[in-house]
Structures are given as C-alpha cells and as structure tokens.
Amino acid sequence: MNWLLDFFGNSANWSGSSGIPVRVLEHVEFSLAALMLATLIALPLGLLIGHTRRGALLVVVAANAARALPTLGLVVLIVLLVGVGTTWPVLIPLVALAVPPILVNTYEGVRGVDEDLRDAAYGMGLRGRQVLLRALVPVALPLILLGLRIAAIQVVATATVAAYVGLGGLGRFIIDGLATKDYPSTIGGAVLVAVLALLVQAGFSLLQRVAVSPGVSQRAKAR
Template identity: 60%
Template sequence: MNVLLWVTDWLSAPEQWSGTAGIPARFAEHLGYSGLALLLSALIAVPIGLLTGHTGRGGFLAASLANVARALPTIGVLMLVVLAAGIGLVPVMAALVALAVPPILVNTYEGVRGVDPQVRDAARGMGMRGREVLLRVELPVALPLILVGLRTAAIQVVSTATIAAYVGIGGLGRFIVDGQARRQFEMVAGGALLVVVMALLVAALFYLLRRFLVAPGLRRSPGS
C-alpha cells in the first residue's frame, strides 16, 4: 500500500510533468527509440519472411537463425556493441533490433507458408504471376499472423527499451536507473508503471490495426 502512495505522490508532483527530464519528454524519447527499432526490424524481417515463405527456399534456415537469436540476452548484446561502437544510439538499436526481428520473421514466414495451397492454385488459375500471388493473395491471408509477430515484437521492444538508460540514452528507463542510483524507489516504481502503460497502449494500437486491416473472415479464423 505504501508503494502505491509513493507512486501516486511521485506522479502527481508538478515537476514530473515539465522540462527535458519530465514524464512527457521521457515518454516521447522512449516511444521514439521503440518505434525506430520496430521499423528497422520490420524492414529486415518482413521482406525476408515474405520471400522465404513464398518461395519455400531458405525458410527453415531463416526461422532457425531467428529462434537462435531469441536466446541472445539483450543486455549482453548491448554491452558487446557498446564495446565495439561506443556509447550512443547504435548499440541500443542493435540490441532492440536483435530482439524484435525473430518474432516478426518467424510469424511472417509461417503466415505465408500456412496459406491453403488450393488458394494459391486458384490465384494462378486466374492468371496471377508470382508477385501478384504473394501481394494479392498470400500477404492478405497471412496478415493476421504478421500483425501478431509485430505486436509481440513491439511489446518486447517497449519493455526492453529501458536498457537505453544504461548507456546514457533517455527514455522511461532513466526513471528506473536514476531512481536506483538515488534510492528513490517511488521513481523506480513510477518508471516501471509508465513502461507498463506504454506496452498496454501498444497492444491496444495493434488491436485497432487488426480491426481495420484484416478482413472480417480472416479475423474469425483460428490462430489469427
């Protein structure tokens, strides 16, 4: 109960909502790092997943490498890149992208490979070529599973982007790191709560994207 009162008092303090170290500024920084990492991960993983899923070549290797990458400790990757490239945005992005690529790649590949072969045959029977089959048939059918991969990656990135504070970058992680250093546990708890709130907002955003982008029939399909 005391923790709840501490966090409430900390959040209600006017100084927490202004300046470059205030909650709005840190929230925007955290969102920026997370969005950039997710964008880079999607630009890498979605094309590879679509290509390997469509052709059926290299998919097992790509999925295996992605699953191996899931086992990499994010903080370990961060420290290795810091040693190689120095402190800054690059090591943070490298660690977050390594975390986000696997779920996007695996879900995109599995989504395309899971398209009913009869649907592909029907599309080819209508005169569609390879690219048309991929973009007009396989991609829309696989979209629910692709969005699941993106949502999983986004929530993981938002939750893990707090590591940016360990290498001198901002974001909500600053409240956790600075609170630990100052032994201000209400700041630590408040920062953690803000990260949870952002993760919930991201989950809600992907729910809305699914409602608007996925056909009603596919939304009702198993595993979508």
C-alpha cells in the first residue's frame, strides 16, 4: 500500500511526457488501433464463415493459434525484421492476439442461430446479406460482443510489451521500474493496466445492455 501511495502521490508522475495521463493515452491508442484492425479482419470473416458454414477449419486454426501465440517472441521477431521506430512491432502481435476471439465468437454466434429463424427470414423474401444482417446478427450479437470484449481485455493487458521496443504506454512504468528497481513504479503501472482492463470490461457490459434487445439477452441467459 505504501508503494502505491508513493507512486500515485508523487506529483512528478502526473506531469510531463512520461506522466500517467500521457502513458494512459498512449496505451489506449495502441490498444484501440490493434482492436480496430483485428475487428476489420475478423468480424467480416466470422460473419461470412458462420453464414455460409464454409471455412470452419480457419476458425479452428485461429482458436488454436490464440493459445500458442508467444506475443513477446513475436514482438522481438518483428523488430528484427522491420526494425524499431514504428508501432508495427507492437500492433502486429496485438492484432494477431485479438483476431481469434473475435473470429471464433462471431462464427459461433452466427452459426448457432436456430434454423427456424433462418428459414423464416428466407420465407419472408430476404436473401443473402439481408438474412445475415437483419436476422442472424441481432441474435448473434451477445456472442459477437463477448468476442470483442475478450479481445479488448487481452489487448489492453498485453500492450505493455510496447515498452520492450522503446515505445510508450503503461508498460514503461513496469519495465523501467523493474530495470531501476523502482518497485512503486512497477506496481503502480500494473495497477493502472488492471484498472484500464476493468474499465473496458464495464464499457462492454454497458454496450451489451444498450445494443442487445431484451428478448435476445433473456434467451442467451437461458441457454
């Protein structure tokens, strides 16, 4: 507790280019950029595969890759390939980390919609994309949002690796604190990452309450 008071009570940690507000903003920027890129890749793929039910092997491979991905090792490899000075050594591993949960949950959500609902949508004259967007996605939305939430929390927790390649973010407090044995800074940085992850969790919970219809939410809870 004293270490936390030393860190958060030090006015020097709240100002300048290495202060807490700047580091939080950098961390959010890395995380948001990675999540957006992953969503642009995984969400359309998950919708397409879940709707057509073709390419399920890709989903299996992605799910297995999520368990085996050595994020820090991938950062080091990309640094060796492209060098430092850009954000790509951080963004690429974070995107690779975020794609599987978005892809898998989107696929499972769309694939798991009742056949009766699909048939009813086609019977009403809807076709292809209309069936997907108007009938399947609203029902699959809880699982889709779950995948986005898991990906976002993983990205926020892992974006600390940016400090390993000389970039900013909350990882600077942790990495620099360990290097200089400044344990208040290390613990304070870890607490900030945890708080940010909890805020992401709360944000997605609120989004789900607003975006998902009550009927779909009750049905999802009943499963």
